[in-house]
Structures are given as structure tokens and as C-alpha cells.
Amino acid sequence: MFFNATRQFAALFFLSLSLVSIIVSQQVVKTETLQVTARQQFLRGIYLELIEINTTDSVGDTTKAAEAMAVRFRAAGFSETDVRVLVHPGNNRKGNLVVRYRSPNPKAKPLLLLAHIDVVEARKEDWSDNLDPFKLTERDGYFYGRGTADDKAMAAIFVANLIDYKQKNAQFDRDIILALTADEEGGDFNGAKWLIDNHRDLVSAEFGINEGGGGRHRKGVKLFNGVQASEKVYQSFLLEVKNKGGHSSLPSKDNAIYQLAAAIDRLSKFDFPVNLNEVTRGYFQKMSAIETGATAADMKAVSAMNTTDANAVKRLSVAPYYNALMRTTCVATKLEAGHAENALPQTARATVNCRILPQENANDVQRKLIEVLADDRISITFIKEPKPSQPSPLTSEVMRPIEEITRALWKDVPVVPIMGTGATDSLYFRQVGIPMYGVSGIFSDIDDNRAHGRDERLGVREFYDGQEFLDKLVKSLAGQKTTAIKK
Numbered sequence: 001m002f003f004n005a006t007r008q009f010a011a012l013f014f015l016s017l018s019l020v021s022i023i024v025s026q027q028v029v030k031t032e033t034l035q036v037t038a039r040q041q042f043l044r045g046i047y048l049e050l051i052e053i054n055t056t057d058s059v060g061d062t063t064k065a066a067e068a069m070a071v072r073f074r075a076a077g078f079s080e081t082d083v084r085v086l087v088h089p090g091n092n093r094k095g096n097l098v099v100r101y102r103s104p105n106p107k108a109k110p111l112l113l114l115a116h117i118d119v120v121e122a123r124k125e126d127w128s129d130n131l132d133p134f135k136l137t138e139r140d141g142y143f144y145g146r147g148t149a150d151d152k153a154m155a156a157i158f159v160a161n162l163i164d165y166k167q168k169n170a171q172f173d174r175d176i177i178l179a180l181t182a183d184e185e186g187g188d189f190n191g192a193k194w195l196i197d198n199h200r201d202l203v204s205a206e207f208g209i210n211e212g213g214g215g216r217h218r219k220g221v222k223l224f225n226g227v228q229a230s231e232k233v234y235q236s237f238l239l240e241v242k243n244k245g246g247h248s249s250l251p252s253k254d255n256a257i258y259q260l261a262a263a264i265d266r267l268s269k270f271d272f273p274v275n276l277n278e279v280t281r282g283y284f285q286k287m288s289a290i291e292t293g294a295t296a297a298d299m300k301a302v303s304a305m306n307t308t309d310a311n312a313v314k315r316l317s318v319a320p321y322y323n324a325l326m327r328t329t330c331v332a333t334k335l336e337a338g339h340a341e342n343a344l345p346q347t348a349r350a351t352v353n354c355r356i357l358p359q360e361n362a363n364d365v366q367r368k369l370i371e372v373l374a375d376d377r378i379s380i381t382f383i384k385e386p387k388p389s390q391p392s393p394l395t396s397e398v399m400r401p402i403e404e405i406t407r408a409l410w411k412d413v414p415v416v417p418i419m420g421t422g423a424t425d426s427l428y429f430r431q432v433g434i435p436m437y438g439v440s441g442i443f444s445d446i447d448d449n450r451a452h453g454r455d456e457r458l459g460v461r462e463f464y465d466g467q468e469f470l471d472k473l474v475k476s477l478a479g480q481k482t483t484a485i486k487k
């Protein structure tokens with residue numbers, strides 16, 4: 001139904017001669033992006049609907065978005081029991097959708113497709129003229145709107161592709177579970193965590209795919225297709241100094257603000273040691289072949305296990321992203337002190353936000369902070385309990401199809417394992433032993449990251465290519481029974 005003539009031709013060809021058909025289908029994909037097929041139109045409609053439902057924490061409503069997608073699944077013939085809108089009891093605006101695409105004869109545990117449908121706050125007045133963050137605008141080869149990149153593209157693609165499988169009666173060796181969730185971006189009702197704690201049977205899987213990876217290009221030249229297999233651990237600390245205070249006309253050297261400021265100054269001059277892991281070492285190795293000149297040489301030096309070249313580390317550390325990959329980071333993000341203009345401060349507080357390497361430990365980081373701040377009158381406490389996130393193993397079951405499909409679609413573009421410097425909801429699944437992989441085949445500009453920022457956007461071609469990539473990847477990971485497909 002969503003196939004045009006060109007695609008049917010390509011599909012027939014695909015059956016007869018696999019090698020040639022890969023080349024043909026690649027060309028078809030490219031020209032289609034310009035023409036926009038019925039299949040892509042269908043996807044675009046879902047994307048538009050999701051973007052135009054405000055799902056921010058302040059006034060938005062993920063229940064509305066979950067319901068809208070549920071309507072589509074039911075209309076496509078999914079049964080009531082396989083389409084569940086599950087609303088957090090603490091807030092009726094925090095709904096999640098869980099859909100199960102059943103295998104007639106499951107031979108393995110399910111595959112989980114995870115995407116969050118909440119978005120970061122966005123104010124129209126902060127965005128460029130004629131762009132409304134809650135309207136999907138297609139302009140100059142980009143889709144603009146809040147959530148176009150993070151994370152409604154993946155959500156829309158998963159919805160469109162599952163409905164497509166249903167309409168073609170595609171059959172797989174395992175169930176496919178789709179979970180569209182609330183509050184990944186913050187908020188008190190994280191849907192992924194809540195589903196694991198309260199509806200484990202609905203979301204339990206052998207492994208899953210999620211945001212956090214994706215391809216990177218520079219000025220249109222594809223650099224790599226990233227697979228996020230681990231991520232840093234988010235941990236904030238509260239620093240607090242108490243003082244008896246007094247009248248500001250009679251100051252003493254013993255001042256809570258000075259004391260805290262001096263300690264924070266010591267922190268600003270400190271760097272945690274470089275500590276590469278399997279994923280980041282692989283990243284620098286692969287990137288050293290993609291980058292050029294001094295950066296490539298420095299990456300090569302850093303990735304070599306035995307020699308930690310101090311100058312190479314120093315040069316790479318100038319780039320915040322490379323620095324964050326090499327070491328744990330802790331940075332002051334909030335300050336609060338004093339109670340009156342004419343009084344000596346009785347309290348001074350700072351928040352220090354750390355992003356801890358997955359192989360390191362939050363308690364060790366706390367000990368290190370105590371040492372660096374070097375003032376035992378400053379208390380240093382966890383703001384929330386640490387949430388460690390085990391790296392997911394780079395198994396061939398997962399990596400081989402990613403590599404094969406990447407090669408089929410984009411020839412020489414390498415697949416590169418990456419460690420997320422931020423955290424995603426993958427951590428909640430990794431914590432309960434479900435490996436998660438951040439992979440989408442959606443390419444974005446390595447030098448222009450607008451997620452969470454103004455004028456968030458995603459390339460139109462990159463969006464539709466991501467649909468093709470995820471279609472092939474999900475079919476492969478779920479074990480498609482090709483003979484059972486009816487057109």
C-alpha cells in the first residue's frame with residue numbers, strides 16, 4: 001500500500017540478485033528522498049502529529065501523544081491488549097505507550113524499541129522568526145521543530161515501520177516491543193524507569209535499541225555511523241558551608257562565600273585522570289582514521305594503551321567532547337549563598353555536576369572531590385543516589401547487521417562504537433540486565449548540535465534514510481521470516 005512502482009521494481013530485483021539490488025535500492029532511496037514516496041508521506045504525517053503535540057514537562061502532555069499513536073496502531077489492526085497506554089499514577093500528563101508486535105512462533109526473547117516522546121522546553125520567542133517550535137516546518141532540506149532530532153524522529157519511524165509490518169503481515173522470530181516514554185528529559189515521572197518497576201513483563205526484552213547513537217556528517221560528508229554502547233553516569237554533589245554570620249559592617253576573614261569560592265577555584269584547576277575503556281579506545285582508534293593531521297595523530301597516540309602521551313591528551317582535551325570521553329568531569333553548575341545584602345553569609349552552597357566514566361565509581365569521585373576541595377568545613381553530599389550504567393557488550397549478533405546495513409546504504413562509512421557523555425533512559429534497562437544500543441542511522445552535523453537548543457532541526461533526507469536503516473535493522477534483529485511476507 002505504501003509502495004510506489006519504483007520501489008516494487010526495486011523489491012522484485014532485490015529478491016533475484018542480492019548484490020546488484022543493494023546498489024539499486026540505494027539509488028532508489030536517494031532519488032526517493034527528493035520525490036517523497038507514499039511510505040515517507042505516511043511517516044511524515046506521524047512525525048508532524050508528534051511534533052505538534054506539546055510534550056514539555058511544564059505544560060505538555062505525553063499521554064496525548066501516546067493516545068494519538070495508540071489510535072493509529074488500533075486502526076492498523078493491533079489488538080487492544082497489544083496497545084497499552086500506561087499513565088503514571090502521579091501525573092495524568094505523563095503517559096507512555098507500549099505496543100507489542102507478536103511473533104506467531106517466538107524463538108527468542110523480544111526486541112525492544114525505545115524512544116522518549118517528551119521534549120525539552122522551547123519558547124517561540126527564543127526561536128528564529130517564522131519558526132514555531134511546536135509546528136513542523138520543512139525548509140531548505142530540514143525539518144524544524146522541538147523534538148525533530150530528540151527524540152520524535154526515532155519515535156515516528158518506529159511507529160510508521162511497525163504499522164507497515166502489520167499491513168504486510170510481516171512475521172518475525174521474536175516479539176517486537178515498542179515503548180514510547182515520558183520524562184526522559186527530566187521531570188519526576190520517568191516512564192522508562194516506571195515501566196521497568198511496574199510493568200516489567202510488558203517491556204522485558206533480550207536487548208533493545210534507543211537514542212544516543214546515530215551518524216555524524218561534516219558538511220554533508222558522512223563520517224561514521226555511531227553505536228552508543230555505554231554512557232557516563234550522571235551524579236550531582238551538593239557543596240555546603242555553614243557560618244555563624246553576623247553584621248556586614250563587622251566582617252571577618254572567616255566568610256562562607258570566600259571559603260566556598262576558594263574551594264571551587266581549586267576544582268576549576270583540577271582534571272580527573274585519563275581513563276579509556278573498550279568503547280572509547282575503539283572510538284579514538286576508528287576516528288584517527290577519519291580525522292586528519294594533528295588531531296588524527298593525537299587520537300592514535302591516546303588510543304595506544306601503553307603510552308599516554310601527555311601532550312596529545314592536552315591538545316585533545318581542548319575540545320570539550322574529546323575531553324569528556326577521556327575522563328570523568330565535574331563542573332560547578334549552581335551557586336547560592338547569603339540571606340541579606342547587609343549580613344555576613346550563614347550558608348553558601350554550590351552544585352557540582354559530575355559525569356562519571358562507567359568503569360569508575362561515584363564514591364571514589366566523592367573522595368576525590370573531598371581531596372581537591374581541601375576544606376573539611378565544606379560538606380560534600382550526593383544530591384541523588386548514584387545510578388550506575390553497565391556498558392552493553394559489542395556482540396556480533398548486534399554489530400554485524402549494523403555493519404552490513406551501513407555498508408549497503410552508505411558504502412565505506414564506518415560503524416564506530418561510542419560512549420555517551422550524557423545519560424539516556426538506556427541506563428534503566430542496562431541496570432536490570434537488558435543490553436541497550438543507541439543506534440538510528442540518522443545522520444546529523446558533527447559541528448551543529450541543536451538538540452535541546454534553539455531552532456532544533458533534522459535533515460529531511462537524513463530522516464528518511466533513518467527510516468530505511470531502522471527498517472532493515474529491526475527486521476534483521478527480530479529475525480524476519482522472509483517467505484511469510486504477504487504483499
Ligand SMILES: [Zn+2]
Binds near residue numbers: 116150151184211
Ligand atoms: Zn533524547
